[in-house]
Amino acid sequence: MPPNRPTPIVSVDVVLLTLAQGKLQAALHRRGRQPFQGCLALPGGYVHPEEDATAEDTARRVLREKTGVQPRYLEQLGTFAGAARDPRGWSAAISHVALMPHEALRQAGDEVFHFYDVDQLPELAFDHAEQIRAAVERVRNKASYSTLPCWLLPERFTLTQLQRTYEQIFGETVSRGTFRSRLGIKVGDMNPGEAADQADILIATDQFQGGSQRPARLFRVNRLSLFKRASW
């Protein structure tokens, strides 16, 4: 057993990111208790060893209990740990990043979340601003070589919606041709169940969106996929 000394506090925080008004935004809530009572903060909470098999379980339980939302995409970001970050003592916050469509977050109710542009954050509790910066760097970096941005969209989306999502994450526009070639998207007609891309990741559904003139096919994504990197 650990020797008899002060024990670190272990908690889990979740950087919940979404796209709203064309910007990457963080979903924050106002803390109801000390420390930092009344401050904007990330959703988070203590590990409950009897309930949570893993730290990811803690993240999902905290989100469910405090906000009612369940993200489809959740990954561990890193641990923010030390003597100075929490006035209650040495603490380790196992930080996670979650991506959700804005609509799904709004269903939690208007009083649950406050949304802030990740590039214009207000003052936040603890080291939560630093956690958000690290999460945004991770998401922008991973978006450059993976299908990560799909998780900011509803379960079914058009390729144009997906292109806008990438553009909003990077804050720059891209031509349709460049976008499609970067993702390895094939051109031409597709059948339901067929993949739009060479890596078999974006799957065509039998549904369409838009008017009868030029309806756009809806796609879905099954799993996070990394594009092939340039090797030597």
Added chain:
Amino acid sequence: MPPNRPTPIVSVDVVLLTLAQGKLQAALHRRGRQPFQGCLALPGGYVHPEEDATAEDTARRVLREKTGVQPRYLEQLGTFAGAARDPRGWSAAISHVALMPHEALRQAGDEVFHFYDVDQLPELAFDHAEQIRAAVERVRNKASYSTLPCWLLPERFTLTQLQRTYEQIFGETVSRGTFRSRLGIKVGDMNPGEAADQADILIATDQFQGGSQRPARLFRVNRLSLFKRASW
């Protein structure tokens, strides 16, 4: 304060990687106490809240106390946490990855470390094999777009030594031209203090290695640098 419930155990583990016999190897030690007494394991230990300002401090203190080595390159890898990984209870191991030249590790003494090819690991304590797999994936991935491999070399090294280091990490050979173009290394004569690469990272020293026929200049690196990624 946290409610009165079992408190998670917080420790730090270090995946110490080096190159030996042309392979990426992990430096392991044999555990002197339960649990997993006598098993091969990563160096690690409990956080000491009175001594360690951060988790990285814990990592450096544990390495100093248990092995006597101090890595120049150390980064947090991720946290391996949950109810099942340690028989003593719910635990969070904040895992780090460190890179060191083999010579510097051997100075710790032959009895301190046992070296194993990361692709042929023996049975290890806890989830340490999983931590090593994650560390190797991180290092191979980051080596593909950064100067990370420099930290596996002594403080001064030739460009040919650096090329061999990249090759050993990836387990494949590469032509001198491809290697130099990937790193943006300029050709031609250099003066001491001048950078060998476009990003000003590999700095020429006034020292050379090898015979009087074609001595090779020694370089040093100041900081971790990421190569420019292909954007859109």
